[in-house]
Amino acid sequence: MIITSEAIVISSLKYGDSHLIVHLYTEASGLRSYLIRGVLKSKKGRMRASLFQPLTILDIVASHKDKGNLERLREAKIGMPYKTIHTDFIKNSIVFFIAEIIKNSVKEEESNPSLFNYIKTSLTWLDVHHEVANFHVTFTVKLTQYLGFYPDTSTKKTEYFNLMTGNFQDTYESGHTRRGEAIEAFKLFLGTNFDDCNRIKLTRAMRNEILEVMLLYFELHLHGFKKPKSLQVLNEIFK
Incomplete structure (x- = not known):
């Protein structure tokens, strides 16, 4: 065919x-x-x-x-010539990270137009914007919508996030339950688009901690998911 x-x-x-x-x-x-x-x-x-x-x-x-x-x-x-993605060191590092995320999480040999358009639209945004420090966090969070395990935000005001169930709750339940500054910052990305994500002010340490939580979340919900090798490089870039 x-x-x-x-x-x-x-x-x-x-x-x-x-x-x-x-x-x-x-x-x-x-x-x-x-x-x-x-x-x-x-x-x-x-x-x-x-x-x-x-x-x-x-x-x-x-x-x-x-x-x-x-x-x-x-x-x-x-199909769409990039202006900056492959020449800007920071954006190129983000691209390697995102490519690994996609490779380790998307396995279907069937059409999924909404997922394809999400990835394409995200790359288009990255190519033409300069403030991109939170882009990869936003991309990873939003990707869970298309993979079927986006967090349940109905109880977002509670203290704990259960990575196993994807729910927020007010009690500690297991080794996969998290709370603290990183979880409170993570909540800010839920429902946030790329235009607004850089209004979220994070230290490098906090951004890295959110990513670690998200990657564990992926590991728990996707069989065989592996942490991207490019993560260490990416963690060193943004201050």
Whole structure:
């Protein structure tokens, strides 16, 4: 089956001397993996390795056999050129973190237009704004809406957050119950959009603590989720 779709690059891996295995999140077919032969040595081919930087938005034409194997990518071109994401060190570090989050949490090989549009819209916002210190926290919190475990905010005024159930409560219940400054700051991100998130003033330590809580939350709700390796770099960037 031939599909034409927008796609977001999640990751790429060198295979052999000249090939790439590329993981794309496609609007038409969800997460797909492609073997692109000879792209690392090709000088005249229609596809270049530079197309497959993390979270690049592409327009693709692909052949899918839907047998769980590597698919064939026939054409790929930039769908939305970035102005700053791949040249700004801070934004590029955020991109690597977000790409790992997506890779470790999104597994479905089926269309999910709302999730695809959320990721695309988020990247568009990141590309054109300068104040981005809280972007990755906001992105991670909002992503849980599309993955099915967004916290229940009906009792948000209570003291404790239960990471296992996703509920706020007024009593300590288990080792996965948290309270304190980080939880109070975390509450501020619930229902907050990207335009407003930088009004939330955080120290680097507090931002890092919120991220640690969120990543544990992901681990508890997503089988096989792994903490991003890029987290340490990201934690050192923002003061």
